[in-house]
Amino acid sequence: MPRSFVDLPVSVDRGAGTALAVQLGDRLRDAMRGGTLTSGERLPSTRALARRLAVSRTVVTEAYQQLYAEGWLEGRHGSGTYVADMALPPEGEGDRREPASVSVPLTVPVNGYGNGHGPGVIDLRPGQPWVHDYDRAAWRRAWRGAADLPPASDPDPRGLPRLRAALAEHLRRTRAIPVGPENVMVTRGTGNGLDLVAATLLRPGDRAGVEEPGYRVARNVFAGRGAEIVPCPVDEDGVVVDGLPDDLRVLYTTPAHQYPLGGRLPIPRRERLLAWARRTGAIVVEDDYDAEFRYDVAPLPALHGLDPGQVVLLGSLSKALTPDIGVGWLVARPSFVEALAVTRDALADRTGGPAQQAVAVLLEKGDLDRHLRRMRLEYARRRAVVVDILGSRVTGDTAGLHVMVELPEHAVAPLVEAAHARGVLLDSMARHYHGPRLRHGLVIGYGSASRADVRRGVSVVAELIG
Numbered sequence: 001m002p003r004s005f006v007d008l009p010v011s012v013d014r015g016a017g018t019a020l021a022v023q024l025g026d027r028l029r030d031a032m033r034g035g036t037l038t039s040g041e042r043l044p045s046t047r048a049l050a051r052r053l054a055v056s057r058t059v060v061t062e063a064y065q066q067l068y069a070e071g072w073l074e075g076r077h078g079s080g081t082y083v084a085d086m087a088l089p090p091e092g093e094g095d096r097r098e099p100a101s102v103s104v105p106l107t108v109p110v111n112g113y114g115n116g117h118g119p120g121v122i123d124l125r126p127g128q129p130w131v132h133d134y135d136r137a138a139w140r141r142a143w144r145g146a147a148d149l150p151p152a153s154d155p156d157p158r159g160l161p162r163l164r165a166a167l168a169e170h171l172r173r174t175r176a177i178p179v180g181p182e183n184v185m186v187t188r189g190t191g192n193g194l195d196l197v198a199a200t201l202l203r204p205g206d207r208a209g210v211e212e213p214g215y216r217v218a219r220n221v222f223a224g225r226g227a228e229i230v231p232c233p234v235d236e237d238g239v240v241v242d243g244l245p246d247d248l249r250v251l252y253t254t255p256a257h258q259y260p261l262g263g264r265l266p267i268p269r270r271e272r273l274l275a276w277a278r279r280t281g282a283i284v285v286e287d288d289y290d291a292e293f294r295y296d297v298a299p300l301p302a303l304h305g306l307d308p309g310q311v312v313l314l315g316s317l318s319k320a321l322t323p324d325i326g327v328g329w330l331v332a333r334p335s336f337v338e339a340l341a342v343t344r345d346a347l348a349d350r351t352g353g354p355a356q357q358a359v360a361v362l363l364e365k366g367d368l369d370r371h372l373r374r375m376r377l378e379y380a381r382r383r384a385v386v387v388d389i390l391g392s393r394v395t396g397d398t399a400g401l402h403v404m405v406e407l408p409e410h411a412v413a414p415l416v417e418a419a420h421a422r423g424v425l426l427d428s429m430a431r432h433y434h435g436p437r438l439r440h441g442l443v444i445g446y447g448s449a450s451r452a453d454v455r456r457g458v459s460v461v462a463e464l465i466g
């Protein structure tokens, strides 16, 4: 039975000059960190605590909301507010809702990206979402809906009209991008969208800009289409606009959450980037891959919304749901969507109809929105675990499913090796560079391991960093 707090050990000071909600949040956080309040304990209702502290209910609500967002608290079936399960369960006892580890033999090279690994191995490499918590009934309903679609002999290369309409509505609502179905092409994911853009725009020898450090797949795809890769430096905020060459045909960028450093491109820099693109005629390829998962920060407008003529936006369900579904989208001006459709026809490239129909059902029924809300909370909790353990060493943690920890160059490889020996798989910054490596450290992903394993694995990292 959870203990119910009538004597919660918190107080606020009206003379302190700090907002009461912030003070209350700090006190509660301290109590949870210090173990006075522990996992599963129920907090007083906002009304009861407001009365006890003689503050308005809004103060308590605001403090609770902040702690919810950070992952410290959770609600249960409308029955109150509880301290979230952030504690390390006893050895051998996993998170309640999480499945047993995958029982595939351990064959993971230290810097490889094999997916199968054995029991007890904790994978903290970035790029994988948590796929185990989903609404089974909604998933089955979506695939029953997919079976209603008769097989098509000549599918539209732009995708199912029903899904393009649902995606346009989703993007208008969630990203405030004013688009209609004529702006949307359904892809199999970001990599497929990138390749269609490259096949349409790039000729051998064209120069293609990619953030440095940046997403390896973008470099591979552009190089595969014969382009010369031009590494474009990034800093804490994202891609550096001053100094971008004038002769790029395309520039690949991740403004919502720079991959892998984690910056969010500020508005003035977004505007300068678009001015550069208009002046030079370059097409900006905006990978919006992490925009769904954002913590404690307001959304920034997509580059595409700021200048639809110059930007192609790529999105994907790979992180929001699962890479396995093979559905993503591309947003561009209608004439460019038509050009891409011609490329697609020429390559006999397409997204499977049943998967598109299933995604349309998930969007129309609100199931994807519900899933995203649930996952946002879950990832916020994991991120809170990582930040709690590694503290100010962590950077790039305002969004997405990974953080950065900078370290001296000589420390990285031995640390990755030592962690591997203890069953913790890590990714180093080195892999994300095309040219000389200017920054060093770890890119820690918290998508694919359970919350308890994230805590265990990151504790090993903290111990090894010393």
Ligand SMILES: Cc1ncc(COP(=O)(O)O)c(C=O)c1O
Binding pocket: 126, 127, 128, 188, 189, 190, 191, 192, 215, 254, 259, 287, 289, 315, 316, 317, 318, 319, 323, 328
């Ligand atoms: C930077 C970035 N963009 C996009 C994706 C998703 O790619 P796709 O939709 O091709 O699975 C990932 C997945 O790891 C990623 O890291």
